[in-house]
Amino acid sequence: MRALTWHGNNDVRVDTHPDPEILNPRDAILKVTSTAICGSDLHLYDGVIPGMKSGDILGHEFMGEVVEVGPKSTLKKGQRVVVPFTISCGQCFHCQKLQFSACDNGNPVEKQDASEMLYGHAMGGAFGYSHLTGGYAGGQAEYVRVPFSDVGPIVIPHGMSDDEVLFLSDILPTGWMAAENAQIEPGDTVAVWGAGPVGLFAVQSAVLMGAEQVICIDHHPHRLELAQKFGAKVINFEETHVREALMEMTGGIGPDAVIDAVGMEAHGFVVDNVLDVIKQKIAPGADRGHALRQALLACRKGGRVSVPGVYGGMLDKWPLGAMMEKGLQIKTGQTHVQKYTHDLLRRIQEGEIDTTFLISHRLSLEDAPTGYKNFHDKQNEWTKVVLKPGGV
Amino acid sequence: MTQHAQDDAPKRAQRDDKDGDLALVGKSVTINRPRSELFAFWRDFTNLPTFMHAIERIEVTGDRRSVWTIKAPGGQHVTLETELVDVVENQSIGWRSVETSQIKTEGVVRFEDAPAERGTIVTAEIAYEPPGGDVGRLFAKLFRAEPNIQARHELKRFKMLMETGEIATGANNRSNDGEH
Numbered sequence: 001m002r003a004l005t006w007h008g009n010n011d012v013r014v015d016t017h018p019d020p021e022i023l024n025p026r027d028a029i030l031k032v033t034s035t036a037i038c039g040s041d042l043h044l045y046d047g048v049i050p051g052m053k054s055g056d057i058l059g060h061e062f063m064g065e066v067v068e069v070g071p072k073s074t075l076k077k078g079q080r081v082v083v084p085f086t087i088s089c090g091q092c093f094h095c096q097k098l099q100f101s102a103c104d105n106g107n108p109v110e111k112q113d114a115s116e117m118l119y120g121h122a123m124g125g126a127f128g129y130s131h132l133t134g135g136y137a138g139g140q141a142e143y144v145r146v147p148f149s150d151v152g153p154i155v156i157p158h159g160m161s162d163d164e165v166l167f168l169s170d171i172l173p174t175g176w177m178a179a180e181n182a183q184i185e186p187g188d189t190v191a192v193w194g195a196g197p198v199g200l201f202a203v204q205s206a207v208l209m210g211a212e213q214v215i216c217i218d219h220h221p222h223r224l225e226l227a228q229k230f231g232a233k234v235i236n237f238e239e240t241h242v243r244e245a246l247m248e249m250t251g252g253i254g255p256d257a258v259i260d261a262v263g264m265e266a267h268g269f270v271v272d273n274v275l276d277v278i279k280q281k282i283a284p285g286a287d288r289g290h291a292l293r294q295a296l297l298a299c300r301k302g303g304r305v306s307v308p309g310v311y312g313g314m315l316d317k318w319p320l321g322a323m324m325e326k327g328l329q330i331k332t333g334q335t336h337v338q339k340y341t342h343d344l345l346r347r348i349q350e351g352e353i354d355t356t357f358l359i360s361h362r363l364s365l366e367d368a369p370t371g372y373k374n375f376h377d378k379q380n381e382w383t384k385v386v387l388k389p390g391g392v
Numbered sequence: 393m394t395q396h397a398q399d400d401a402p403k404r405a406q407r408d409d410k411d412g413d414l415a416l417v418g419k420s421v422t423i424n425r426p427r428s429e430l431f432a433f434w435r436d437f438t439n440l441p442t443f444m445h446a447i448e449r450i451e452v453t454g455d456r457r458s459v460w461t462i463k464a465p466g467g468q469h470v471t472l473e474t475e476l477v478d479v480v481e482n483q484s485i486g487w488r489s490v491e492t493s494q495i496k497t498e499g500v501v502r503f504e505d506a507p508a509e510r511g512t513i514v515t516a517e518i519a520y521e522p523p524g525g526d527v528g529r530l531f532a533k534l535f536r537a538e539p540n541i542q543a544r545h546e547l548k549r550f551k552m553l554m555e556t557g558e559i560a561t562g563a564n565n566r567s568n569d570g571e572h
Binding site (some may be wrong): 017018020023024026045057072087089091092093094096103104105106107109110111113125131134135147148191279296 | 510516558
């Protein structure tokens with residue numbers, strides 16, 4: 001089969017790989033019909049996530065048609081399913097508590113050592129996202145093996161298009177959980193850093209959850225326009241003093257909740273960020289955290305901090321004093337995708353959530369490297385790339 | 393000398409983790425399954441190679457005795473004959489190498505209820521004394537390098553198998569072990 005594979009920094013290629021096979025009883029094999037490039041794939045593209053090997057197949061946002069099932073799979077051949085990026089067993093302590101991304105059993109044992117050493121506990125499993133999360137082949141390919149296919153995949157009703165439901169795999173639940181973690185109360189102002197896919201879904205979710213005012217911060221004019229479409233006010237950080245603006249837009253209180261939908265590769269020409277960029281170039285595993293630092297300082301006293309943005313390593317100059325002295329609550333984590341898929345599918349069906357607005361480009365799998373390059377270099381216009389392995 | 397409070401940590405977590413002359417390895421894991429089910433699976437020693445990847449097979453040779461065939465580098469094998477010493481139904485299984493065995497080792501696995509219906513806490517402890525000679529050196533090489541990691545891996549595989557019915561693998565297909 002053909003698959004998009006990682007070969008090094010800013011080097012991805014479409015190669016020929018052996019087709020996947022059923023290896024465990026609960027596996028299924030999908031023929032991929034749509035798969036998206038995620039903002040977090042750009043962290044892999046930039047080589048800032050450790051644990052990648054040349055030839056790894058990327059892709060953790062995908063859907064397709066079931067073509068083969070193991071004896072314990074509950075799926076049937078011919079069904080169309082969207083697959084959560086988190087590989088979760090459904091039976092361990094964490095899955096039972098609906099903390100699916102913390103699943104004990106999705107990440108193969110020998111792959112758990114690295115994250116156990118880095119983080120104190122092993123990470124769960126995920127598709128196409130380095131050997132820290134299992135070294136699983138991703139879905140930017142013609143076919144993909146899906147472990148625990150009786151727990152993760154959600155069957156899509158007839159009549160719904162791929163484009164409407166594909167983002168149930170990651171960015172829609174991620175934006176939703178980000179807003180949920182902001183614990184929105186009536187009258188709240190929620191500030192969202194980053195008008196990328198997750199930030200835009202967080203904006204939409206925060207509005208649905210009843211925020212009085214949602215303010216989105218970015219520097220790409222087109223992306224900020226998309227945020228405005230959902231009723232957000234916007235701040236362009238290249239033109240405006242962000243913290244001052246946030247104070248002035250909240251009657252001198254500051255946002256009640258802040259959401260960092262940027263993560264480890266924050267932009268901004270300020271001292272802390274310049275130092276972070278240099279460090280990240282020297283050592284993978286060092287994070288850039290300008291957006292998060294700004295969010296912590298902007299958040300009102302006793303406010304809430306939600307961090308869907310991806311971090312992988314260490315961050316220094318962390319404003320711990322601001323966190324403690326202002327009494328901030330922080331909630332973060334990889335998304336517990338399986339917890340949200342059914343509710344969000346219903347909301348899409350009922351027209352409550354719009355997902356297709358985000359897609360700027362549809363490409364064939366063979367054109368995936370172009371998709372990566374432009375999604376990386378032309379963020380203003382290339383808001384989301386969906387690959388169609390069966391042809392556009 | 394001031395009297396110190398007794399440390400509640402298990403011996404295997406203490407800085408001095410030797411048990412007399414024997415090196416001690418031990419780990420615990422919580423498994424979301426009933427105690428009796430886990431005990432029954434472990435009690436049948438022929439099941440152990442399904443999650444202990446260093447062991448190729450275990451043959452039960454008598455009521456209490458079994459012969460373990462352990463994989464060694466270069467396609468070699470080491471055998472170890474053990475006898476059960478202490479079995480408490482649904483609680484613990486103890487074994488040790490027989491006197492004629494080339495390797496001196498003993499082990500115990502305990503099963504206790506975890507709090508608030510979280511399942512069962514399984515604790516395995518293995519003590520061993522690598523003897524002199526080639527076999528001993530080989531055994532030391534096999535298990536001494538990172539014996540704690542090995543014990544942790546085996547218990548995690550046991551947990552995966554018991555909770556999910558399978559052992560997770562990131563391999564892309566059978567001809568490829570995921571190390572591409």
